[in-house]
Structures are given as C-alpha cells and as structure tokens.
Amino acid sequence: MRLVPLGDRVVLKQLVAEETTKSGIVLPGQAQEKPQQAEVVAVGPGGVIDGKEIKMEVAEGDQVIYSKYAGTEVKLDGDEYIIVKQSDILAVVK
Amino acid sequence: MRLVPLGDRVVLKQLVAEETTKSGIVLPGQAQEKPQQAEVVAVGPGGVIDGKEIKMEVAEGDQVIYSKYAGTEVKLDGDEYIIVKQSDILAVVK
Amino acid sequence: MRLVPLGDRVVLKQLVAEETTKSGIVLPGQAQEKPQQAEVVAVGPGGVIDGKEIKMEVAEGDQVIYSKYAGTEVKLDGDEYIIVKQSDILAVVK
Amino acid sequence: MRLVPLGDRVVLKQLVAEETTKSGIVLPGQAQEKPQQAEVVAVGPGGVIDGKEIKMEVAEGDQVIYSKYAGTEVKLDGDEYIIVKQSDILAVVK
Amino acid sequence: MRLVPLGDRVVLKQLVAEETTKSGIVLPGQAQEKPQQAEVVAVGPGGVIDGKEIKMEVAEGDQVIYSKYAGTEVKLDGDEYIIVKQSDILAVVK
Amino acid sequence: MRLVPLGDRVVLKQLVAEETTKSGIVLPGQAQEKPQQAEVVAVGPGGVIDGKEIKMEVAEGDQVIYSKYAGTEVKLDGDEYIIVKQSDILAVVK
Amino acid sequence: MRLVPLGDRVVLKQLVAEETTKSGIVLPGQAQEKPQQAEVVAVGPGGVIDGKEIKMEVAEGDQVIYSKYAGTEVKLDGDEYIIVKQSDILAVVK
Numbered sequence: 267m268r269l270v271p272l273g274d275r276v277v278l279k280q281l282v283a284e285e286t287t288k289s290g291i292v293l294p295g296q297a298q299e300k301p302q303q304a305e306v307v308a309v310g311p312g313g314v315i316d317g318k319e320i321k322m323e324v325a326e327g328d329q330v331i332y333s334k335y336a337g338t339e340v341k342l343d344g345d346e347y348i349i350v351k352q353s354d355i356l357a358v359v360k
Numbered sequence: 361m362r363l364v365p366l367g368d369r370v371v372l373k374q375l376v377a378e379e380t381t382k383s384g385i386v387l388p389g390q391a392q393e394k395p396q397q398a399e400v401v402a403v404g405p406g407g408v409i410d411g412k413e414i415k416m417e418v419a420e421g422d423q424v425i426y427s428k429y430a431g432t433e434v435k436l437d438g439d440e441y442i443i444v445k446q447s448d449i450l451a452v453v454k
Numbered sequence: 455m456r457l458v459p460l461g462d463r464v465v466l467k468q469l470v471a472e473e474t475t476k477s478g479i480v481l482p483g484q485a486q487e488k489p490q491q492a493e494v495v496a497v498g499p500g501g502v503i504d505g506k507e508i509k510m511e512v513a514e515g516d517q518v519i520y521s522k523y524a525g526t527e528v529k530l531d532g533d534e535y536i537i538v539k540q541s542d543i544l545a546v547v548k
Numbered sequence: 549m550r551l552v553p554l555g556d557r558v559v560l561k562q563l564v565a566e567e568t569t570k571s572g573i574v575l576p577g578q579a580q581e582k583p584q585q586a587e588v589v590a591v592g593p594g595g596v597i598d599g600k601e602i603k604m605e606v607a608e609g610d611q612v613i614y615s616k617y618a619g620t621e622v623k624l625d626g627d628e629y630i631i632v633k634q635s636d637i638l639a640v641v642k
Numbered sequence: 643m644r645l646v647p648l649g650d651r652v653v654l655k656q657l658v659a660e661e662t663t664k665s666g667i668v669l670p671g672q673a674q675e676k677p678q679q680a681e682v683v684a685v686g687p688g689g690v691i692d693g694k695e696i697k698m699e700v701a702e703g704d705q706v707i708y709s710k711y712a713g714t715e716v717k718l719d720g721d722e723y724i725i726v727k728q729s730d731i732l733a734v735v736k
Numbered sequence: 737m738r739l740v741p742l743g744d745r746v747v748l749k750q751l752v753a754e755e756t757t758k759s760g761i762v763l764p765g766q767a768q769e770k771p772q773q774a775e776v777v778a779v780g781p782g783g784v785i786d787g788k789e790i791k792m793e794v795a796e797g798d799q800v801i802y803s804k805y806a807g808t809e810v811k812l813d814g815d816e817y818i819i820v821k822q823s824d825i826l827a828v829v830k
Numbered sequence: 831m832r833l834v835p836l837g838d839r840v841v842l843k844q845l846v847a848e849e850t851t852k853s854g855i856v857l858p859g860q861a862q863e864k865p866q867q868a869e870v871v872a873v874g875p876g877g878v879i880d881g882k883e884i885k886m887e888v889a890e891g892d893q894v895i896y897s898k899y900a901g902t903e904v905k906l907d908g909d910e911y912i913i914v915k916q917s918d919i920l921a922v923v924k
Binding site: 361362363365366367369394402408410411418431434436443 | 463490505506507511514519521522540541543544546547548
C-alpha cells in the first residue's frame, strides 16, 4: 500500500534519529524534539488548486524543511507519514 | 435511501475495525482512536464552487485519507457517514 | 404569509419526529438531538452573490442534509423554519 | 430628519409588539425576545461595493427577516432604526 | 493645521451635546453615551484602494451615522476628530 | 546607516515632546501617552504588492497621523523608528 | 549542506552580538532581547506564489529588518537560521 497525494499535497517521512547520551543510554526518537527535516516520499500532481495554478517544485527523495505544526500525521502499515501542502515546505536541504 | 452530495462534496464511510487484544478481548471500534482512512461512497458533481472550477479527482470505492476534524457526521438508516469537501481529502491509498 | 428567500438562501423545515421509548413514553422532538435532515420549502433565485455566480441546485420538496449550526431559525405564524445558504446544504437524500 | 443609507445598506424599523399575558398584564416590547422581523424604511443605491456589483433586491415597505446580531442600532428623533447590509436580509415575508 | 485624509478615509467631528437633567444639572458630553452622529470635516480623494475603485459618496458638512467602534480618535490643536473609512459610514442624515 | 523600506512600507519617526507641568517639572516623552503623529523619514518604492498596484502618496518630511498599534518599532544607531504600511497612515497634517 | 528556499522565502542569519557589561561580565546573545536585524543568506526564486507574481527585492548579503515573530527557526549543522517570506522583511539597512 502507498499514499498517492491529491492536488498540491506532498507526503513526507521524518527520519527518526536514535541518539546516544554520553552515559550510553539510547533515547528513542519520540523522546526528542520533533525535527522539521523530512524526506519527500510522494508528490501530488499540482494543477489548479482553489482557483490558482500550482506547479510542484519538490521531487521524491528531496530532503526538506517544513513549517512547524503544518500537515497531518498518517499511519499506514506501521509507518508514519506527514502530509503537507507544498506551501508548507520552506526550503530544500542540498 | 442514499446520500447525493452537492458541489465538491464527497460522502465517506469509515471501516469500523474490530480489534482483538492479546488476552483475546474484542474492543469495539468506538473505543479506539478514530481512523482517518475511509471509503468513498458518493462523489458530488464538482463544477464552479464559490467562483472556482473544481474537478472531482476521487471516485466511488477509493480508499482515502482525510483531514482530522474535517467534515460532518451524518446518520442515515442506521449507517454513519462523513461528508467532506474534496479539498479535505489528503491522499488516496493504493 | 410565506418566506421568500433572497439570493442563494434556502428555507428549510425540520420534520419533528416523535419518538416512543421502550417503556412507551413519548418524547417530544425538542428533547432529542436536533436532526440535520430537513425539507426544502423555498429556494432563493440565486444569481451573482458576493461577486460570484451561484446556480441553485436544490428544489422545493427535496429532503436535504445541512451543516450543523448553520443557518438562522425563524418563527412565522407558529411554524419554525431554518434559513441557510445553499452552500450549507451538504447532500440531498434520495 | 431622515436616514439616507450608503451603498448596499438598508434602514429597518422593528415593529414593537405589545403583548398581553393570560393574566392581563401588558409586557412592553423590550421585555420580550428581540424579533427578527422588520419593515424596510430606506434602501441604499447599491452599485459597486468593495469591488463587487450589488443590485438592491428589497424595497421600502417590504417586511423582511434579518440575521440575528447583524446591523447597527441608531436612534433619530426618538425613533429607533437598524441599519444592515442587504446581505444580512435573509428573506422577504409575503 | 488641518487633517488631509488619505485614500478612502473621512475625518469626522462629533457634536458634543451638553445636556441638562430635570433637576438642572448640566452633564458634560463625556459622561453620556457616545453618539454615533458626526459631521464630515474632510474627505479623502478615493481612487484605487486595496485593488478596488472607491468613489467618495460623502461631502464636507454632511451629517452622518457611522459604525460603532469604527475609526481612530485623533487630537489636533485641542480638537478631537475621528478618522474612519468611508465604508464605516452607514447613512447620511438629511 | 539608514533604513530603506521595501514595497509599500514607510519609515516614521515620532517627535518626542518634552512637556513641562504647571509646577515646572519636566516629564520625559515616555511617561506620556504615545502620540500618533510622526514624521515620514523614508518611503518604499510601492509597485505591485500582494497582487495589487500601490502608489505611494506620502513623501519624506510629511507630518502624518498613523493607526494606533500599527507598525513595527525598530532601533538603529540609538534612534527609534516605526515602520508601517502606507495603508496604516490615516491622514497628513498640513 | 545548505538551505535552498522555495517560492518567496528568504533564509536569514541573525548576528549573535556578545555584549560586555560595565563590570566586565560577558552576556551571551540568548540572554538579550532578540534583535530583528539579520543578514540574508539565501533567496528563493520568487515567481507566481498563491496566484500572485512576486519579484524578489532582497539579495544575499543584505542586512535587513524583519517583522517580529515572523518566520520559522531552523537548525542546520549547528547553525541557526530563520526562514521568512519576503513580505516579512520590512526594510534593508544601508
């Protein structure tokens, strides 16, 4: 199963970073501050959205920074995704 | 009786998942977190909505992810439906 | 006396359902959850509303589902009506 | 002195209904729930308002239903009026 | 010194009404309810404001009714004025 | 160093008025009510802002009245400025 | 790694000013009021954003004043950046 976003939406996947403290304890990703960096896993077709022509500027595999609190978290087959509008993506990391 | 949505509206039906705990107790769907995945049961005609041309992109039978808190719950003949605008549908699950 | 709605407005009349409990007590309509299903009793002419062309899609006699909290309740000659904009009507029941 | 409304505004006058209780006590209009029915006493010229062409649909003498909480109450020569935008008028009573 | 309003703005001056109670005590204007009637003392040039053509409909010397809470109070040379947008003027008193 | 405003923005400088009470005590400007009168020190180029053509109507040296709470206070080289959009300027004082 | 902003976004970097008190104690930047002055480190391509043509007016290396509370703070490789829309930049410091 895979997510096919509609319109100007983009499916993102956060990279869950495991982190080891100085004393060697591994902190799972959830206990840390939510990172705003994610990888693009699917991109909607764009087109006329709400009466305005939107051209998709990001591509599958891009590392992106997205707006805090934006988007909807979705769980599919045990994996977690975030679906955002392209306008909630601030920058690509290159 | 059936629901015929107006404009850019879409009628959804949530699949109520029964779930069995490890000890064998069956939890009814209501006791669980509301899923955001639903099946499209009827699609409005689209057209010019609020001065903007809207083309319907989903079809009856599609499995979709929709925006949390979006839509209106409706009961008809004992069945429960959610009526959303197409723009509240984030992605199709394929 | 009758209500002639302006613009894209629609006059609705809720069907007050009397309901008999198992013990035989009749609960008047007011004590129950407000139903969202109503009958269309008058339809405005549509036309250019707030700079946008609106075509009326519902007709007198239609059974419709309308958005919770939408509209204004009006009493006329002892009868109660709800006046909504057509965009607050979600679906027709057929 | 008279009120000449600007743009898409309409001057309304509520009919203060005196009401006699069963025991014969007369309740002045103020002690009752504010009625939403009023008579049109003056109609603005319409025209291009906020970039949109507005055609006036109500006329002096019409009995109308207007939106609760809409409009501004104005006192002139001891009389009370309500000035609303035409879009706050829901229906004409005929 | 005088105020020259920009765009669709209008400078108003309230008439401070002194009022004598039955017992003969004079209440200064401030102790009373703020009247919504004022005289137009200067009118902006109108033109294209926020992308929309605005034609000025009021003139210096007009007695007008303006929207409660609208506008900005300004003190100049000891006199008090209210600067409103023309759309906050509801009606002219004739 | 100087501030060059972008788009339809205008840089203002408030005149800090020292005031002597009847008993001869000098009150510094900060202890008084913030005046809304200021001098224009720099004017943006205008042009198409947010899809709308904006023509600048104020000029360097103008004494203007601006909207309460509007704008952003900026400190540069020990001087304080307020940067507002031209639409927050209500009137020119002549 | 570097940030490539999308659309009308601009990446800013605040200059963290260390400050020595009269008694010689060095106050780190965080303990001070957040400055609104920053340097432009990357500029988006502009173009049609939300249906409106946006031309980028700032360039890499510009010292700018930006709107308080605007933008999103982003950490990359230990450096902190602020990503704002160009419309949140008030003025260039020259």
